[in-house]
Amino acid sequence: MSAHAPALDHGHDDHAHHHKQTFISKYIFSTDHKMISRQYLVTGLLMGIVGIAMSLLFRMQLAWPGEKFVIFELLLGKWAPDGVMDPSMYLSLVTIHGTIMVFFVLTAGLSGTFSNLLIPLQIGARDMASGFLNMISYWLFFISSVIMLASLFVESGPAAAGWTIYPPLSALPESIPAAGMGMTLWLVSLAIFIASSLMGSLNYIVTVINLRTKGMSMTRLPLTIWTFFVTAIIGVVSFPVLLSAALLLIMDRSFGTSFFLSDIYIGGEVLHNSGGSPVLFEHLFWFLGHPEVYIVLLPALGITSEIIATNSRKPIFGYRAMVASILAIAFLSTIVWGHHMFVSGMNPFLGSVFTFTTLLIAIPSAVKAFNYITTLWKGNLQFNPAMLFSIGLVSTFITGGLTGIILGDSTLDINVHDTYFVVAHFHLVMGIVGLYGLFAGVYHWFPKIFEGKMMNKNLGYVHFWVTALGSYAVFFPMHFIGMAGLPRRYYSNTAFPYFDDLADVNITITVAALVTGAVQLVFLYNFIHSMFYGKVAGKNPWRSNTLEWTTEQKHIHGNWEGAIPHVYRWPYDYSKLNEDEDDYVIAGQDFTPQDVPLQENEEEMNH
Amino acid sequence: MTVFLVLIVIILFSVALWQMSKIYKLSQPVKREGEVSEVANNKDNRINAKLMLMFLVFLYFLMGYCFWHFSTFYPPGASDHAGLYDNLFFITLGVIMVVQCITQVLIYWFSYKYYGKKGRKALFYADNDKLEFVWTIVPVIVLSGLIIYGLFSWSDIMNFEQSDDAVVVELYAQRFNWKARYAGEDRTLGNANVRFIEGINTVGIDASDDDGQDDVVTQELHLPVGRQVIFKLRSQDVLHSAYMPHFRAQMNVVPGMITQFSFTPSVTTEEIRETDYIKEKMRTIGKIRTEKSKELEASGQAALDDYENFDYYLLCNKICGQSHYNMQMKIVVETEEEFQEWMKTQKTFRQTIAQE
Numbered sequence: 001m002s003a004h005a006p007a008l009d010h011g012h013d014d015h016a017h018h019h020k021q022t023f024i025s026k027y028i029f030s031t032d033h034k035m036i037s038r039q040y041l042v043t044g045l046l047m048g049i050v051g052i053a054m055s056l057l058f059r060m061q062l063a064w065p066g067e068k069f070v071i072f073e074l075l076l077g078k079w080a081p082d083g084v085m086d087p088s089m090y091l092s093l094v095t096i097h098g099t100i101m102v103f104f105v106l107t108a109g110l111s112g113t114f115s116n117l118l119i120p121l122q123i124g125a126r127d128m129a130s131g132f133l134n135m136i137s138y139w140l141f142f143i144s145s146v147i148m149l150a151s152l153f154v155e156s157g158p159a160a161a162g163w164t165i166y167p168p169l170s171a172l173p174e175s176i177p178a179a180g181m182g183m184t185l186w187l188v189s190l191a192i193f194i195a196s197s198l199m200g201s202l203n204y205i206v207t208v209i210n211l212r213t214k215g216m217s218m219t220r221l222p223l224t225i226w227t228f229f230v231t232a233i234i235g236v237v238s239f240p241v242l243l244s245a246a247l248l249l250i251m252d253r254s255f256g257t258s259f260f261l262s263d264i265y266i267g268g269e270v271l272h273n274s275g276g277s278p279v280l281f282e283h284l285f286w287f288l289g290h291p292e293v294y295i296v297l298l299p300a301l302g303i304t305s306e307i308i309a310t311n312s313r314k315p316i317f318g319y320r321a322m323v324a325s326i327l328a329i330a331f332l333s334t335i336v337w338g339h340h341m342f343v344s345g346m347n348p349f350l351g352s353v354f355t356f357t358t359l360l361i362a363i364p365s366a367v368k369a370f371n372y373i374t375t376l377w378k379g380n381l382q383f384n385p386a387m388l389f390s391i392g393l394v395s396t397f398i399t400g401g402l403t404g405i406i407l408g409d410s411t412l413d414i415n416v417h418d419t420y421f422v423v424a425h426f427h428l429v430m431g432i433v434g435l436y437g438l439f440a441g442v443y444h445w446f447p448k449i450f451e452g453k454m455m456n457k458n459l460g461y462v463h464f465w466v467t468a469l470g471s472y473a474v475f476f477p478m479h480f481i482g483m484a485g486l487p488r489r490y491y492s493n494t495a496f497p498y499f500d501d502l503a504d505v506n507i508t509i510t511v512a513a514l515v516t517g518a519v520q521l522v523f524l525y526n527f528i529h530s531m532f533y534g535k536v537a538g539k540n541p542w543r544s545n546t547l548e549w550t551t552e553q554k555h556i557h558g559n560w561e562g563a564i565p566h567v568y569r570w571p572y573d574y575s576k577l578n579e580d581e582d583d584y585v586i587a588g589q590d591f592t593p594q595d596v597p598l599q600e601n602e603e604e605m606n607h
Numbered sequence: 608m609t610v611f612l613v614l615i616v617i618i619l620f621s622v623a624l625w626q627m628s629k630i631y632k633l634s635q636p637v638k639r640e641g642e643v644s645e646v647a648n649n650k651d652n653r654i655n656a657k658l659m660l661m662f663l664v665f666l667y668f669l670m671g672y673c674f675w676h677f678s679t680f681y682p683p684g685a686s687d688h689a690g691l692y693d694n695l696f697f698i699t700l701g702v703i704m705v706v707q708c709i710t711q712v713l714i715y716w717f718s719y720k721y722y723g724k725k726g727r728k729a730l731f732y733a734d735n736d737k738l739e740f741v742w743t744i745v746p747v748i749v750l751s752g753l754i755i756y757g758l759f760s761w762s763d764i765m766n767f768e769q770s771d772d773a774v775v776v777e778l779y780a781q782r783f784n785w786k787a788r789y790a791g792e793d794r795t796l797g798n799a800n801v802r803f804i805e806g807i808n809t810v811g812i813d814a815s816d817d818d819g820q821d822d823v824v825t826q827e828l829h830l831p832v833g834r835q836v837i838f839k840l841r842s843q844d845v846l847h848s849a850y851m852p853h854f855r856a857q858m859n860v861v862p863g864m865i866t867q868f869s870f871t872p873s874v875t876t877e878e879i880r881e882t883d884y885i886k887e888k889m890r891t892i893g894k895i896r897t898e899k900s901k902e903l904e905a906s907g908q909a910a911l912d913d914y915e916n917f918d919y920y921l922l923c924n925k926i927c928g929q930s931h932y933n934m935q936m937k938i939v940v941e942t943e944e945e946f947q948e949w950m951k952t953q954k955t956f957r958q959t960i961a962q963e
Contacts, residue, residue, distance in 0.1 A: 491932040
């Protein structure tokens with residue numbers, strides 16, 4: 001069943017005992033998955049600060065269009081003459097905000113951190129299958145982050161064609177100056193990012209398949225590992241297609257090809273290009289772009305599954321259904337991309353097909369949501385900050401997911417396509433859910449990331465409640481300005497009078513966004529403070545079943561001082577009673593870790 | 608109203624903060640043996656459970672408030688298929704709101720009811736095939752209904768047939784304005800390509816094509832009420848999207864290909880101006896603009912332009928550059944006679960060229 005390599009373990013053990021690490025090999029070019037996970041987390045959070053700060057800037061512009069702000073002048077320099085934001089800077093901010101949040105924070109920051117940390121720890125492995133590949137994966141991610149940030153300082157401005165970078169706008173510097181150097185850097189950065197993501201994903205897949213400890217069958221894997229595993233597969237399937245789209249776009253831009261360009265008259269002259277189609281780019285882009293949503297979502301859902309079960313002191317309800325849903329979502333996610341293109345000019349028949357597949361995906365999603373709710377039922381809920389974020393996640397997942405039924409319906413999409421309705425939908429279901437997953441994961445596994453230190457729970461409570469209020473206050477009203485027909489990516493909604501009555505709502509949204517943004521500073525403070533001065537907890541502070549809590553508190557190479565523990569049960573034996581039903585399986589302890597063999601007085605379950 | 612909303616938000620925020628500070632104070636000194644201080648204790652659980660309930664109230668309030676006050680933003684429909692669209696929209700919205708209201712109550716109510724207490728035993732409940740079957744099959748049935756209804760509507764709207772009296776119009780997009788080209792008397796648009804653009808021939812009509820001679824290029828879109836309009840969309844530079852919210856119509860405009868859409872306008876501009884909805888909206892906007900103008904004048908700036916008459920509009924809804932936010936065209940829906948009258952005042956392509 002589970003492959004196990006004793007020879008490899010010995011190698012690692014020796015290594016741990018006899019080799020002294022230098023600063024560089026420990027903190028910079030580390031091949032240890034725990035250190036790489038920290039590197040991903042810190043880089044992801046730094047990118048997150050930039051991404052969220054950008055959104056606050058353009059939200060201010062939307063609430064008070066054309067108003068002067070000292071902060072604009074300070075941060076944007078020549079792009080905010082006299083403190084008024086330049087329209088092309090607005091587009092750049094929107095574009096880079098989207099890119100950073102989707103790729104750098106919610107893909108690399110979330111998956112990178114927790115896949116690296118948890119895959120070896122939860123399946124009982126000494127490290128990733130290839131530590132070296134893992135290191136390269138991180139450093140490529142780092143380089144791509146640096147290039148993306150560097151593009152902010154280009155003279156002609158950072159990329160400004162929206163995070164979907166549809167050509168011809170992204171291909172022709174004649175259309176916007178930002179399509180020049182800024183766009184080139186964007187494409188280079190993303191190409192490197194894709195390489196990084198592929199290396200990471202391949203590593204996760206191989207590790208999960210080959211390095212599980214004895215007894216860790218696939219049906220005994222924690223749901224976190226299932227989601228990381230399936231996410232990695234989706235990534236391997238879809239990211240290369242984005243790379244091909246990016247390469248073709250680079251050729252169109254620099255080598256005069258016409259993959260996406262045809263019949264264009266710009267700047268007073270006709271371009272030579274003919275025969276290409278921007279719709280082809282849309283197909284290629286969304287072939288990644290849609291699975292990307294699930295690349296963000298699934299790890300967040302996996303983290304939530306684990307945290308809700310642990311903190312409810314109950315097994316996750318319907319483990320097999322959960323796994324089946326994950327697989328179904330993964331499969332369906334690759335055949336629904338066309339729902340981003342109902343009104344792109346593609347054949348209406350295709351629209352019908354994509355409507356069908358898209359609405360199908362609501363079924364496994366619904367199963368997951370109901371299973372979470374049932375897991376809460378009759379639990380003994382421990383409201384740790386991670387649990388609060390997980391519950392908040394389920395709530396926003398439902399709120400945001402339901403409007404997907406409107407957008408996924410080709411007919412209804414006609415009138416809300418590219419309006420704020422879409423913005424509201426995907427921010428709730430992908431953005432907020434992804435971020436809640438990230439926060440939940442950080443609060444829960446902080447002791448694993450930082451050698452037993454814990455984050456302050458009270459600051460965590462403040463962080464959660466204000467964020468929960470704020471994010472609903474930002475995104476719920478947004479549906480309605482979308483229904484009013486307000487298009488997204490408008491620099492100002494007051495250029496013509498029709499939308500004047502929406503100004504108040506826009507102000508409310510911005511105020512809520514500023515408050516929510518500000519409270520993230522509480523999290524940052526808590527994070528940094530706890531990193532150094534956090535209280536040190538015991539080995540297993542949340543009284544959890546999974547293997548990571550059996551590892552050494554101090555980070556050592558190889559994770560376990562002695563032999564790797566064997567696994568005898570699934571990870572969700574919380575509050576399981578013995579056969580006489582007079583006490584728990586282990587008397588007085590409401591959890592039975594995976595490495596505990598079947599007890600005498602215990603009924604054997606399926607797992 | 609907004610002031611009220613902002614106040615409510617502030618109050619809820621401060622209540623939350625106050626509760627937090629209480630937790631903070633209370634949790635400080637109590638440290639029982641064997642309890643890790645950063646793990647939730649009984650008190651944390653109790654307080655957070657209450658907050659869960661308060662949050663449920665907030666969420667319901669927010670949803671209620673938004674539906675009550677903001678659903679008026681939804682513009683009235685003015686095309687033949689708008690009724691079909693709105694029906695499907697509101698049925699779907701109804702279904703999802705029912706699900707939303709039920710599930711959110713369950714989440715927060717369970718969170719409140721089953722909050723952790725020392726000595727409480729959680730129920731070991733790992734599986735129930737019947738239950739899972741039910742909540743797989745119910746969404747399947749509901750979604751099947753929505754899918755079938757949706758697909759029939761989609762096919763009705765998109766797979767249109769050209770009727771005998773259809774008006775054929777090309778919508779021509781260029782950064783950052785729209786032009787309309789009517790097919791003229793022969794009801795056939797002449798060939799066109801960006802390569803023919805020269806001087807006054809700004810939309811690139813092929814001068815050697817007879818079909819194009821009677822084409823009429825205009826800056827405003829006039830549509831006769833009750834007649835099918837077939838739009839052929841063409842862009843000369845980047846992607847645009849022709850979005851006409853009142854007609855529940857949208858189609859991307861793609862350089863290199865001709866996309867199409869069709870609807871039949873059903874309410875004239877004159878008629879819609881007289882509806883209560885538009886009157887009320889104009890009153891609201893008027894009030895906002897007068898106030899704004901006063902502010903502007905007080906600070907020595909020019910007042911806002913008057914906005915007295917409502918007009919339909921066509922918006923660009925695909926990011927196309929710096930002035931994307933201000934790329935729109937006025938649409939006038941009028942009676943057949945008015946339309947013909949207006950058409951007579953426009954120049955055909957032949958006349959335009961001859962003049963030059």
